[in-house]
Amino acid sequence: MYLYDTLSRRKERFIPGDADRVTVYVCGPTVYSYAHIGNARPAVVFDVLVRLLRHEYENVFYARNITDIDDKINTVAERAGIPISEVAAGFTEAYHADLDALGVLAPDVEPRVTETMPRIIEMIQALIDKGAAYEADRHVLFHVPAFERYGELSHRDRKEMVAGARVEVASYKKDPADFVLWKPSTGQQPGWESPWGYGRPGWHIECSSMIETHLGTTIDIHGGGSDLIFPHHENENAQSACAHGGQRFCRYWVHNGFVNVNSEKMSKSVGNILLVKDLLKETPGEAVRLALIGAHYRAPLEWTDESLDQARRRLDGLYQSLRDLEDVRAARDGYETLMTGFIKELENDLNTPKALAELSALAHSANTTRGDAERGRLKAAMLAAGGLLGLLRQNPEQWFAGDGSGLDVGAIEALIAERSQARKDKNFARADKIRDELRDIGVEIEDSPDGARWRKRS
Ligand SMILES: [Zn+2]
Structure with a gap:
């Protein structure tokens, strides 16, 4: 299996640190609003990757977090006049419902920031003890010059990094690139007691702490949207490596591309943000899912008004083939060789568009093959391939009846x-x-x- 690694900027052969425990971490949502298709894309892409890993390795441990402390959540709570925890719980539930409808399997663990606080405080203390962080003006900051390899992931030079952080350089920073690990809380802001006073963590440290807690000091795959490469993942990498004596943090960094809607970047100002829950009112979740994996994960996904209709028609074709196979039983064995082309495409840096073409080719063979034994093998191959993509999970009659x-x-x-x-x-x-x-x-x-x-x- 090959994956493109953002750090080495090459497609690399995937070799896990321990083949008996393959570890995957993906940055999950900040729960202050409903999920749009840009949030759904990584959830679906990494769901396919985890399904493929489970096909090849017996023991895959997958963690995807929930960011339930964030200033955006505080703002929503304040405006609505409800507790922060209520905002976070409500949007977490909505996120789960959307992903369920998209056929995304639950991760093995879904840690929340509010539940990880003691470990976050310990890790910050460890970074201070190692001289990689310092306390200033009730804040704790990570000192970027303490990590020589800083910038290795995003391939940026220092000038770009400071500009990229887009924050005013606070006077208490020793270096303009230094970033917040802990900050003071006041009034309605959520806060915890810490050695540096009452406060809350910065964003990046939560993922480093959760990974250390649930997966270990070096993990196999870290995923997320490409918008997270800098500063979020660059900072996670620096924190974790420094906390663990320079040890490598991730073997493979995997990032998915943006979603464009009708050739424009999705944004509030353009008013083209497509919420998953709205799409699901008119379209079966399986069709939304297929539309999300219709492009290679690293390429931008060009979403148009036709995307869902196309996905639906494609599923109609696949389900029609399965319906025509109703009279044969899916073979128990002997079908794997029929899947060779399909698997090869997925193993080649998760090439879902080509894997989908292979699945269509299996359906075409099924439509034109006579003997029942071969049709039974084709049926089994179609169902297994569909399963790896999280598709074809319904009975064809159910599909054509339309869900919802x-x-x-x-x-x-x-x-x-x-x-x-x-x-x-x-x-x-x-x-x-x-x-x-x-x-x-x-x-x-x-x-x-x-x-x-x-x-x-x-
Ligand atoms: Zn993260």
Whole structure:
């Protein structure tokens, strides 16, 4: 398996530190609003990566955090006049519901900042003790010159880094690039007692502490959106390496690209932010998921008004093939060789567009193959490949009935039976009328030698 590593800037062969325990950490959401497709993309991409790792390694440990302390959460709470914890809990729940609908499996552990505080304080103290951090004006700052390799991940020189941090250089900083590990809290701000007074952690230290707590000092894969490379991941890398005597923090840094909507960057000012929960009102989660993995994860995802329709049609085709395979049982073995091309694409830096093409090729073979034994193997290969992508998890009938469409499946089937009887009775006027009625509620009938089938019109 090969992965592109942001640090070495090369596609590298993946070799875990311990093949008996492969460790993955992905930066999760800051829970102050609903998830948009830019938040959903890493969740889905790394879900596919973890599914692939689980296919190849017996024991994969996956952590994705929840950032439940952040000034943005405080602002939302203040405006709504409710406790911070309520804002965080509400949006955490909404995030889970969105990801569930997208078929994203829960990580093995989902640590929260509020639950990690003793470890965060310990790590900050360790950095002070090692001379990599200092206390100033009730803050604790990481001293960037203490880590010679600073900048190795984002490949930036010092001038860019200071400009990139985009914060006014506070007078208490020894170096303009130094960043906050701990800051004082006042009034309504959440806070904890610490050796440096009542306060709360800066953003970056939480991930370093959670990784140390749950995964260890060196992990195999650290993932996130490419917007996190600097400063967040650069700072995590510096903190963790310094806290652990210069030890390597991550073997592979994996970052996904941006999402553009109709050729523009998603932003509040353009007003083109697409929330997952809104898309799910009109589109099955599986189609949203397919649209999110339709491009290679490192490339920008060009989302257009057509994206969901295209994804839905593609799934219609795949489910139709599975529906045509209804009469054969998925083979228990002998199907893996049919998946070779598919697996090869996923193992090549998670090339999901090409893997999807391989899945379509399996469906095409199934459509044109006669013998039941081979069809059974093709069915098994399609289901296994779909499973690795988190697709084709439904029964085809369920898919064509449409989830959350509000269609009454029983009533539709009764009408179809009535239409079949009308046709048998040569009452074609009645049969056509039923067909039109069904079309009006978005149901398409397809006549086949085995009787009528129906699908929800896409
Ligand atoms: Zn993080």
